[in-house]
Amino acid sequence: IFTKFLKVKHSAGAELLFGNIKRRELALDGNQKWTIANLLKWMHANILTERPELFLQGDTVRPGILVLINDTDWELLGELDYELQPRDNVLFISTLHGG
Numbered sequence: 834i835f836t837k838f839l840k841v842k843h844s845a846g847a848e849l850l851f852g853n854i855k856r857r858e859l860a861l862d863g864n865q866k867w868t869i870a871n872l873l874k875w876m877h878a879n880i881l882t883e884r885p886e887l888f889l890q891g892d893t894v895r896p897g898i899l900v901l902i903n904d905t906d907w908e909l910l911g912e913l914d915y916e917l918q919p920r921d922n923v924l925f926i927s928t929l930h931g932g
Contacts, residue, residue, distance in 0.1 A: 837863040839921045841876070847898065847927040852882045863919075869900070870913040872923070887929070897929040 841857045848855045857880065861867055870892060877885060887895065893913055894900060900907040901924040907915060917923070 837861045837919050839917055842924045845927045847925045850883045850888050851880055867917040869915045899926040
């Protein structure tokens with residue numbers, strides 16, 4: 834079985850929605866195409882532990898969650914359609930803060 838490894842990080846409060854775990858190395862089925870859209874669905878089903886409405890809105894991240902892929906804004910890479918590559922680093926940063 835071919836495995837695709839990538840690193841997922843959560844910061845600025847986003848980690849609170851994922852069991853307070855800031856970094857994960859994921860081993861995904863490499864026999865299928867993985868896009869950010871697929872990854873978000875997988876994360877929702879497998880590792881999102883608290884209040885999904887604070888992370889997801891429909892099929893995408895909610896406004897206020899920045900997504901960086903290898904330190905590049907995902908908007909420059911095709912957002913949900915970006916095809917994940919082995920060893921990609923995906924960072925989710927919450928810009929939403931309580932007051």
